[in-house]
Amino acid sequence: MITFYSVLALLAAAGVLMLGASARRLRQRRRLAAARAGTGGGMCLALAAIAGAILLNLHTYQRLSYEQPVASLHFVAVGDQHFQAALTTPDARLRLADMRGDEWQLDARVLKWQPLANLFGFDALFRLERLSGRYRDIADENGSPRSAVALGAGEPGLNTFSLARRMPRWAGLVDAEYGSATYLPMADGAAYDITLSQSGLVARPTNDAAREAMRRW
Structure with missing residues (x-):
C-alpha cells in the first residue's frame, strides 16, 4: 500500500x-x-x-466492511436446557454466567457514524448491555426459568460512549444510535466469536460443536 x-x-x-x-x-x-x-x-x-x-x-x-471484535463465548452443558457460559472481551476480561434455555442472546448499544466519518477512521462504538438465555419454544419462554446477566453496569472512569454520542452531533457525524442483538443456539462445548460491523453485531461459530448446533438449529 x-x-x-x-x-x-x-x-x-x-x-x-x-x-x-x-x-x-x-x-x-x-x-x-x-x-x-x-x-x-x-x-x-x-x-x-x-x-x-x-x-x-x-x-x-x-x-465500511471493517469488523471489530466484541466478545467470545464458550458454553458447557450442566443439565437439560442449562449451561455455564464464559464470555471473554478483547481486553481479556472474563465473565461467567449461569444460562437457561436453548439459545444465547447478546445485546449491545451501538453508535453508528455517517459514512464520511467511517472513511476518516471512525468505527462504530458499542457498549455491551446483557447476555441472556432464551427458549426456542414460546411456551417454555413463558413458563421456564429465565436467565440474564448485566454487562454494562458500573463502568469505571469516563464514559467515552456517552461523550462521543453527544459531542459529534454538532458536526453531524453521528448517523444513528440503536440497540443491536444477536442470538445463536447453546450446546455443550460450543464456541462463538461476536464482532461489530458498521451495521450491528455479527456472531459466528468457531468450533465443530457450534457448527453442529447451528446445523440442527
Whole structure:
C-alpha cells in the first residue's frame, strides 16, 4: 500500500512539473515542445486521478466492511436446557454466567457514524448491555426459568460512549444510535466469536460443536 501511495505521488508530481515545463515553453514560443510536455503532464495527472479513485474505492470498502471484535463465548452443558457460559472481551476480561434455555442472546448499544466519518477512521462504538438465555419454544419462554446477566453496569472512569454520542452531533457525524442483538443456539462445548460491523453485531461459530448446533438449529 505504501508503494501504491508513492507511485501515486510521483505521477502527480511528474504531471505538475511537466505542465509547468509546458507553460514555460509556450512562453518561449516553442509550441511543439510545449504540446509534448502538456500532453505528458495531462496523461500523468489523469493516471494519478484514476489511481486515486481506485485507492479511495478500496479504502471505502475496507472501512465500511471493517469488523471489530466484541466478545467470545464458550458454553458447557450442566443439565437439560442449562449451561455455564464464559464470555471473554478483547481486553481479556472474563465473565461467567449461569444460562437457561436453548439459545444465547447478546445485546449491545451501538453508535453508528455517517459514512464520511467511517472513511476518516471512525468505527462504530458499542457498549455491551446483557447476555441472556432464551427458549426456542414460546411456551417454555413463558413458563421456564429465565436467565440474564448485566454487562454494562458500573463502568469505571469516563464514559467515552456517552461523550462521543453527544459531542459529534454538532458536526453531524453521528448517523444513528440503536440497540443491536444477536442470538445463536447453546450446546455443550460450543464456541462463538461476536464482532461489530458498521451495521450491528455479527456472531459466528468457531468450533465443530457450534457448527453442529447451528446445523440442527
